[in-house]
Amino acid sequence: MPHIHPKMGRLGLLRYISSFPTRTSCLPQPGFTGGPLCSQPTVRALSCQYRRGLSTTAPGELMKDLSGPEQRRLTALYDGLIAGQRASLAEAITLVETQHPRKKELAQVLLQRVLAYRTEQERLNGGRPLAFRVGLSGPPGAGKSSFIEVVGKMLTGRGHKVSVLAVDPSSCTTGGSLLGDKTRMTELTRDMNAFIRPSPTSGTLGGVTRTTNEAIVLCEGAGYDIVLVETVGVGQSEFAVADMVDMFVLLIPPAGGDELQGIKRGIIERADLVVVTKSDGDLVVPARRMQTEYTSALKLLRRQSKSWNPKVVRASSHSGDGIPEVWAKMESYRDSMLASGELQARRRAQQKVWMWNLIQENVLCYFQNHPSVREALPRLEEKVNTGTISPGLAADLLLKYFSSSS
Numbered sequence: 518m519p520h521i522h523p524k525m526g527r528l529g530l531l532r533y534i535s536s537f538p539t540r541t542s543c544l545p546q547p548g549f550t551g552g553p554l555c556s557q558p559t560v561r562a563l564s565c566q567y568r569r570g571l572s573t574t575a576p577g578e579l580m581k582d583l584s585g586p587e588q589r590r591l592t593a594l595y596d597g598l599i600a601g602q603r604a605s606l607a608e609a610i611t612l613v614e615t616q617h618p619r620k621k622e623l624a625q626v627l628l629q630r631v632l633a634y635r636t637e638q639e640r641l642n643g644g645r646p647l648a649f650r651v652g653l654s655g656p657p658g659a660g661k662s663s664f665i666e667v668v669g670k671m672l673t674g675r676g677h678k679v680s681v682l683a684v685d686p687s688s689c690t691t692g693g694s695l696l697g698d699k700t701r702m703t704e705l706t707r708d709m710n711a712f713i714r715p716s717p718t719s720g721t722l723g724g725v726t727r728t729t730n731e732a733i734v735l736c737e738g739a740g741y742d743i744v745l746v747e748t749v750g751v752g753q754s755e756f757a758v759a760d761m762v763d764m765f766v767l768l769i770p771p772a773g774g775d776e777l778q779g780i781k782r783g784i785i786e787r788a789d790l791v792v793v794t795k796s797d798g799d800l801v802v803p804a805r806r807m808q809t810e811y812t813s814a815l816k817l818l819r820r821q822s823k824s825w826n827p828k829v830v831r832a833s834s835h836s837g838d839g840i841p842e843v844w845a846k847m848e849s850y851r852d853s854m855l856a857s858g859e860l861q862a863r864r865r866a867q868q869k870v871w872m873w874n875l876i877q878e879n880v881l882c883y884f885q886n887h888p889s890v891r892e893a894l895p896r897l898e899e900k901v902n903t904g905t906i907s908p909g910l911a912a913d914l915l916l917k918y919f920s921s922s923s
């Protein structure tokens with residue numbers, strides 16, 4: 518799906534909106550007032566803050582719009598989160614995942630405070646990010662959870678705090694789960710220096726990626742210096758995850774054939790590191806072959822970074838072979854990218870993508886819920902269905918109704 522270009526004019530934006538398919542999650546909900554993410558007071562406070570040129574370290578402005586109990590609740594949540602309490606972090610993530618309009622606003626105020634805190638911490642850290650965000654993807658059964666469990670345990674053993682967030686595309690459409698149930702990573706779940714959060718079980722992929730982006734901020738605020746974002750190699754979720762992390766790692770099992778099984782070419786291009794999993798016992802030979810194949814495949818791809826060449830490594834979560842070496846490669850990636858400034862630049866670019874994705878989602882909802890659009894939509898959809906008018910004309914008409922009465 519194309520992205521909105523920041524320089525696109527209003528008409529261009531409206532035309533662009535019309536290219537979207539209708540999403541059921543955006544259909545008018547009872548009591549919907551057309552409001553976007555934040556209520557007017559919150560938006561006002563945020564835009565006031567912006568106009569006055571205040572830095573985000575002054576989120577007190579936003580708190581003033583809240584009732585006394587809301588302020589107390591948010592303060593307790595913020596204090597608990599900053600103190601690294603897992604229960605507060607879990608509650609804060611639940612808050613950002615909510616569909617409840619008022620709670621959504623509270624979540625934005627909390628996020629603003631946590632962002633301000635994190636920005637200050639980063640300033641004290643010489644402008645270097647406090648946490649390392651790693652995305653991990655691979656086909657079902659590639660060995661992702663076994664790998665995360667082993668790497669996670671190794672890292673907590675070295676004094677790191679590790680959080681694991683999941684983006685599960687299947688949970689968006691079916692409520693089911695490709696990433697398996699909560700029994701995955703049993704040891705890491707019990708580790709006090711680890712925090713594991715399964716994917717929300719409802720919402721669109723856009724919604725899930727938004728909340729995952731926000732959950733990353735919350736995890737970092739709670740002192741987790743390594744954030745692992747896991748997804749399964751299905752649909753667009755891998756690309757979404759690649760857009761929210763510092764490093765993107767592809768896990769592939771040693772396949773029997775010569776084909777690069779079930780792996781999208783586009784996603785190989787995004788990989789900073791490919792790990793051939795299960796490299797033990799009888800699987801060592803096919804794992805070596807996969808390593809050679811992928812190394813050749815990567816050589817043909819355009820380089821994404823000036824300071825890093827994607828690598829292919831082998832590891833076994835069962836025997837532990839190669840696990841410390843994989844982590845060493847990840848650290849060396851982070852160090853090179855930090856030293857060249859590319860990591861920071863990537864984060865800045867991601868912030869923009871995130872913002873435009875949010876705008877995309879909210880503008881589309883706003884459009885679809887606009888009274889004139891709602892009134893005309895069934896009739897025009899029917900005419901498009903029967904071929905009476907072209908989709909282009911229907912879109913133009915809807916945009917005209919929208920713009921003439923908004």
Ligand SMILES: Nc1nc2c(ncn2[C@@H]2O[C@H](COP(=O)(O)OP(=O)(O)OP(=O)(O)O)[C@@H](O)[C@H]2O)c(=O)[nH]1
Binds near residue numbers: 661662697794835
């Ligand atoms: N031989 C071997 N088997 C492994 C290794 N890692 C995982 N497996 C096996 O591969 C299967 C899938 O492992 P998981 O870690 O659940 O894989 P996953 O990618 O998280 O799977 P999904 O949750 O389905 O996405 C299990 O039967 C594991 O025991 C390994 O290092 N060596």
